[in-house]
Amino acid sequence: MSSLELRQIEKRYGGYRALRGINLRVEPGEFIVMVGPSGCGKSTLLKSIAGLVQVDSGEMLINGRDVTKAEPGDRGIAMVFQSYALYPHMTVAENMGFGLRMAKRPRTEIDAAVGRAAQILRLTDQLDKLPKQLSGGQRQRVAIGRAITRSPEVFLFDEPLSNLDAALRTQMRVELSTLHAALGATMVYVTHDQVEAMTMASRIVVLNAGSVEQVGAPRDLYSNPVNRFVAGFLGAPRMNFFEAKIVEARLGQVSVETAGLGRFAMPVVANTPLAIGDTATIGIRPEALKLVGNRDGAHFSGAAQLVEYLGRETIVYADAAPLRCIGSDTGTGNVTIHLPGIAQLETGASLQIAFDPANAYLFGGAEQRTLSAPKTI
Amino acid sequence: MYPRPIPPTARTERRLYLVLVIAILVVWLAPLFAIILTSFRSSADVANGNLWGWPTQFNLIDNYTGVFSRTPMAQYFLNSLLITVPSVIGVLVLSTLSGFVLAKYRFRGNMALFAVFVGGNFMPAQIMMIPVRDLMVRLGLYDTTFALIIFHVAFQTGFATLFMRNFVAALPDELFEAARAEGASPAQILRHVVFPLVRPAFAALAILTFTFIWNDYFWAVVLTISDTVKPVTAGLANLRGQYVSEWNIISAATMIVAVPPVVMFFLMQRHFIAGLTMGAVKG
Numbered sequence: 001m002s003s004l005e006l007r008q009i010e011k012r013y014g015g016y017r018a019l020r021g022i023n024l025r026v027e028p029g030e031f032i033v034m035v036g037p038s039g040c041g042k043s044t045l046l047k048s049i050a051g052l053v054q055v056d057s058g059e060m061l062i063n064g065r066d067v068t069k070a071e072p073g074d075r076g077i078a079m080v081f082q083s084y085a086l087y088p089h090m091t092v093a094e095n096m097g098f099g100l101r102m103a104k105r106p107r108t109e110i111d112a113a114v115g116r117a118a119q120i121l122r123l124t125d126q127l128d129k130l131p132k133q134l135s136g137g138q139r140q141r142v143a144i145g146r147a148i149t150r151s152p153e154v155f156l157f158d159e160p161l162s163n164l165d166a167a168l169r170t171q172m173r174v175e176l177s178t179l180h181a182a183l184g185a186t187m188v189y190v191t192h193d194q195v196e197a198m199t200m201a202s203r204i205v206v207l208n209a210g211s212v213e214q215v216g217a218p219r220d221l222y223s224n225p226v227n228r229f230v231a232g233f234l235g236a237p238r239m240n241f242f243e244a245k246i247v248e249a250r251l252g253q254v255s256v257e258t259a260g261l262g263r264f265a266m267p268v269v270a271n272t273p274l275a276i277g278d279t280a281t282i283g284i285r286p287e288a289l290k291l292v293g294n295r296d297g298a299h300f301s302g303a304a305q306l307v308e309y310l311g312r313e314t315i316v317y318a319d320a321a322p323l324r325c326i327g328s329d330t331g332t333g334n335v336t337i338h339l340p341g342i343a344q345l346e347t348g349a350s351l352q353i354a355f356d357p358a359n360a361y362l363f364g365g366a367e368q369r370t371l372s373a374p375k376t377i
Numbered sequence: 378m379y380p381r382p383i384p385p386t387a388r389t390e391r392r393l394y395l396v397l398v399i400a401i402l403v404v405w406l407a408p409l410f411a412i413i414l415t416s417f418r419s420s421a422d423v424a425n426g427n428l429w430g431w432p433t434q435f436n437l438i439d440n441y442t443g444v445f446s447r448t449p450m451a452q453y454f455l456n457s458l459l460i461t462v463p464s465v466i467g468v469l470v471l472s473t474l475s476g477f478v479l480a481k482y483r484f485r486g487n488m489a490l491f492a493v494f495v496g497g498n499f500m501p502a503q504i505m506m507i508p509v510r511d512l513m514v515r516l517g518l519y520d521t522t523f524a525l526i527i528f529h530v531a532f533q534t535g536f537a538t539l540f541m542r543n544f545v546a547a548l549p550d551e552l553f554e555a556a557r558a559e560g561a562s563p564a565q566i567l568r569h570v571v572f573p574l575v576r577p578a579f580a581a582l583a584i585l586t587f588t589f590i591w592n593d594y595f596w597a598v599v600l601t602i603s604d605t606v607k608p609v610t611a612g613l614a615n616l617r618g619q620y621v622s623e624w625n626i627i628s629a630a631t632m633i634v635a636v637p638p639v640v641m642f643f644l645m646q647r648h649f650i651a652g653l654t655m656g657a658v659k660g
Binding site for chain 2: 102
């Protein structure tokens with residue numbers, strides 16, 4: 001169990017700043033998941049920690065030891081790659097013992113370490129096979145086994161499950177969480193899959209354009225994102241965003257007005273920079289929207305454009321003009337509604353939709369910070 | 378516009394095609410058959426001008442033993458091996474090292490250096506004839522086995538590096554990153570990861586350079602004069618002067634000279650394994 005500390009890590013590729021002053025402290029035994037959109041620098045950051053990428057400035061400490069300039073092999077890390085990166089000409093046992101063999105450890109020690117890792121990962125019967133004789137899930141377990149045998153201070157995972165099919169991914173997710181609990185090791189895990197982030201992480205690090213946006217426990221991040229980016233990134237289907245105008249501002253409360261939503265009051269943090277006439281963004285999670293029976297209880301109405309039945313949940317995309325979603329992936333302006341169970345809805349059905357303003361978010365200012373009052377979890 | 382098989386119904390076309398193929402094959406292989414048959418003939422046959430017809434008398438054993446007992450071919454053969462084998466090994470070692478570095482290490486001037494290796498291939502051998510001979514004379518290596526070894530290693534490594542660099546570049550980067558992350562030194566990576574995985578390229582290059590160097594005549598003539606150094610190609614040319622009428626012996630010698638590249642091919646064949654990196658990455 002070891003700590004990992006990053007101080008002001010900077011990395012440039014030519015004129016492009018891939019990492020912009022990253023600060024992070026990972027406590028011993030933590031499972032840190034780094035998420036972010038493609039090109040946000042999460043893989044670069046992981047490779048920097050591994051020493052495969054040399055950072056331009058900043059400091060990196062593993063267990064208090066400065067490893068900023070250390071060779072990858074001397075850092076006490078082990079990395080698991082998205083593509084497994086198994087040596088195709090070596091058996092499973094040789095693959096798992098590679099690091100120890102390179103370090104010229106005695107044969108008995110290597111065999112013992114490989115045997116132990118194989119037992120943990122249920123690979124004991126596969127030790128003499130070549131990687132090409134294994135299934136995808138087994139290959140990934142071998143790659144993890146290769147990391148375990150070196151008993152590193154920090155495990156690094158670079159999207160290890162993204163090449164597996166959905167069912168196997170769910171299974172491996174559970175196995176990795178179990179492994180983390182069993183080894184109690186410090187792990188840093190990069191993924192773009194937010195289910196993995198939400199389920200496995202002790203803490204999630206949200207990265208965007210080379211900077212850390214927010215660090216926190218999954219539930220905190222989901223309920224209290226610091227800004228619109230984090231709010232939009234975590235949660236699937238994505239949060240609905242609407243453009244709004246501030247029509248009334250008092251201490252701890254503002255009233256907002258949106259075309260199609262009308263006017264309503266929201267609790268906000270004490271020191272908002274908002275003034276009457278400013279534009280801001282309202283955010284409502286799809287599951288915070290409810291269908292109501294009659295027009296009186298509704299905040300807005302719309303027509304179902306597309307209904308996705310997923311069995312235990314139903315996702316409805318509704319055209320609620322003049323209310324239009326901004327920044328949606330599809331660009332249609334449709335509002336996304338997430339309903340539990342199977343909702344009997346036909347395409348084109350007219351919907352009456354309501355929500356509790358206390359569940360809505362307000363983002364404003366230049367950085368689109370969260371201004372609505374924190375939600376209690 | 379891909380080649381389509383001629384349909385079985387088009388009889389005339391099929392026949393025409395077959396005739397054409399056989400005609401081309403005959404033209405192509407006729408000299409080879411003539412040499413094979415001539416290596417079986419008696420001297421009398423050759424003297425009578427029967428160079429293309431069926432031998433009247435088979436002198437197979439006499440001719441082939443004659444190559445070794447009556448000519449210095451055994452010496453030439455040994456010389457050729459002494460030149461070719463070290464050259465091939467030198468080329469393989471150097472090109473693997475340079476290919477690995479050029480493929481997987483980023484440094485200033487990487488591409489420029491690579492261009493030098495590739496560009497060297499475009500230089501015609503003839504323009505280097507006098508400078509290279511002069512160089513070897515000054516180094517005191519003229520008319521030694523080393524002159525040919527050094528020249529062949531230098532000249533073949535350019536192409537071989539191009540070949541190896543592209544082969545190593547196609548190996549997944551993650552394998553090298555994984556090895557580095559596990560603390561393997563560059564030498565260990567070379568030995569435990571690169572060498573085992575470039576085996577097919579190694580075999581192909583070994584055959585190519587072996588055949589190239591074994592069959593080289595130009596530099597053999599330019600850089601050697603004495604029988605103790607001369608390889609088979611230059612030696613064969615010598616035989617023609619000495620045994621001007623004994624085409625049967627020369628043909629037998631030619632057949633013997635042609636054997637090693639063929640043997641080399643069969644030796645290396647088992648290393649041509651498709652999909653050696655299968656299972657390394659992804660499914």
